Amino acid sequence: MAKTLGPVKRKFSPWMDPAAEPFIRFENITKRFGTFTAVDNLTLDIYEREFFSLLGPSGCGKTTLMRMLAGFEEPTEGRILLQGKDISNVPPYKRPTNMMFQSYALFPHMTVEKNIAFGLEQDKLSKGEIAGRVEEMLKLVKLEQFAKRKPNQLSGGQRQRVALARSLAKRPKVLLLDEPLGALDKKLREETQFELMDIQHSLGLTFLIVTHDQEEAMTVSDRIAVMDKGVIVQVATPAEIYEAPNSRYVADFIGDINIVEAAVKETRSALGAPGLVELDSKGLSLAVEQECAAVRGDTVAFAIRPEKVRISADPPLDRSVNAVHGEVWDIGYLGDFSVFIVKLEDGRVMRAAQANVSRLVDRPITFGDMVWLTWPVEAGLVLTR
Amino acid sequence: MAASSDTAPKTNAKTTGDDGGHSAGLSRWLVVAIPYLWLAIFFVAPFLIIFKISLSDTAIAIPPYTPVFEGFGAIGDFVSQLDFENYVFLTDDPLYIEAYISSLKIALVSTVLLLIVGYPMALAMARASSTIRPTLVMLVILPFWTSFLIRVYAWIGILKPDGLLTLLLHAIGLMGPDDQVQIFRTDTAVYIGMVYSYLPFMVLPLYSALEKMDHSLIEAANDLGCPPWKAFWKITFPLSLPGVIAGSMICFIPITGEFVIPDLLGGADTLMIGKTLWTEFFGNRDWPLASAVAVVLLVLLVVPIMVFQNQQKKVA
């Protein structure tokens, strides 16, 4: 609680500004290893001072994309522009990017100090300047008293900090972080996430972070690119990704969600208000308030997050909300939340999450109860992809 | 893992009671005792004997020495009869001192040559794709399995004045038809033989040190602005030093006492202490002097051997 908060964050959305120049631009990038395509015709813009995440399951090409920016892999096709300049022919040691490696890659035969000074020495800075900068970096990552240790005399969290300090020491235009927190335990990881955000904000750098942890991406990023098998499925802010995923893949990958197949019965659009889509899912009638491209007869997916579903023993009074009836099959108690797994009359299963606002050990709704699940029309989503 | 804790099978509640515990203790003891005794008798005891005989007088009979020390009651006798004659002889005759110096020099130069040839080779192997690496290792080991003697012998046919190297140079016109390669029976031939015979011993420890190295360290150095050739000297080479030391010791120590290569490829003026010892023993039948030669050689090699042992323990 005593932790001081950084400066107030301003709303930051250069990607909305059509006049803004992208800082980094991946232009139709394809990377093949033999016959295997790791990155497939990918285009992506990242803006200055942005904290940008690449999120996706293991093996989807995140690291490969980042390594192409750092210069360790050459794109098979396409170009990478940094501040409008093609950097294809710039070798890694001349690029103004620095990378924090997934394995940290600390030099085992050098002390913490020497590791941090390594990049500065390459720039032929004066001794005093290097010493000053190293000290500053050690302070930034709170490792002043470990300066003379070798990497194998440090804990995992300390090593991670050295790696961060080393890659920050040169004040790169872009800092690349490949699963920087993967090896830390949950608590330390959460703390470090906030520190990373503070550092990024106070130094005013552009961060590109690779992660397969969706919570991490949601916490730290200005924008997230969700990747699948070498292509980007959606690029958006964390809130947009969560609340308005553009596909089943994204909806399923981020957070918990109920998804059912459905057919479009009717689409209505009212003047000034979002349209209303009526769906039929194996006899269940569902309504969603949403603009969408689907037309009558299309097969789509209906999705709703468990925390947006209300669970109650009584039938809803308001006839305009969606309602389904079923039996409580299982309850998962998570502390802050309980997740109810409800078996509908047609045998399908749906989850509803409820905040545990009171300190009761025995909840009013329990196994075997017949319950109503309800949600308003604006809570659900129609996914056409 | 030299300091691994004592985790040998302990008899737990299940086996105490039957004789399992007892026989385990006995067999445990035997596992150590049998090889220990064997090495004590056939490796350590001979060194004590060689030391003792180096202090004996030469005699004509076979075994050609008169023992200094008979039985265990005669320690006093032994001390009073101690005879450093053989050692004095070694230091008096400049031939021996020159032979030691020349052996150390040849071993040193050979080791440096081996590093110069072996390091790029090990590096290239470690950087090869992981699919062909086992094959490359196999190819380095294979000559090591074939006879040392045969491999040295093979070079005679190549290096002889009328040998294949001369023939080759004639064929490609690098040498006039009347000239011949004058390498055989020179120190150059000895160096070629040493590098050829010991190359696998140098390459394998270097390779295993280089192969273990995390490639992302080099990438990290590049990323921080260090060009590749500089990254080699700042990262790759310092981290491969254990391999460099191991490889150098594995080559340097036996090369110093090498006999076959200088004997078959070297000239009359190639001085190496292994050859000298051989001649003293088989030619002049002076066993005590040969023993003294061996003891001095051993003393010279004690430090490298200790370095080698430490290195091996660290690796294990």
Add this chain to the structure above:
Amino acid sequence: MKPSRFDATVLALCFAFLYAPIVILIVYSFNASRLVTVWGGFSLNWYKVMWSNQGLMDAAWITARVGVISATLGTVLGTLAALALVRFGRFPGRMLFSGMIYAPLVMPEVITGLSLLLLFVALGVDRGFWTVTIAHTTFTMCYVAIVVQSRLLTFDRSLEEAALDLGCPPVKTFFRITLPLILPAVLAGWMLAFSLSLDDLVIASFTTGPGATTLPIKIYSQVRLGVTPEINAICTILIALVTLGVIAASISTKRAELRRIRDEHLAVRNAT
């Protein structure tokens, strides 16, 4: 990592350097001419000459027997030594013990040979077949110990602990669990020991006696007189034998590996 042309060149040159002399030697063993530098056409003549050289054949037979016996003894002793080093933690004289294992690997052969000879003389043992065999056992056991040790260091101790936990006494555990699993390393150690014994000239020269002339001693005495196609022939046969042995061994371990992987896959598939 990008395959660099520099690396490829280095490898090509080094392997050419390693193999050219051996290849040349093999080729010239089929030379009809007695002169090494003149190619007189293909011929198996020198193999016939070699075959009818009784001295060479006797030496080969002695060498083979010395090799088999010393490699077998060396493998048993070396495996015990490896177990002692890896498994028994600290015991009195462990430093000396590991020193005795590592030192013979680098000890100049002239020293080892001479010191062993002096031991045999001091003990009043007649030199011959058995003294050579003992000498070979002593230095080959150290190589076996190193090979087996490196396997034991990667050995999953919990397998043994599981056997002990299930009530199998330690000695039985060794024969039922440990030995089968380290067997490839033990066999590799045996092969190495055998080929080192086959190869040794210096130690055998010191420790041998009348009637126990080994093949390297025989070859050496002829080589000193010059290169002869007959020696090329016997060398070719030795190289062929060792190469076949090594290749057969590596194929059989690869097969075993493949079989193991396949069995594991099957097991997984059956389990799911």
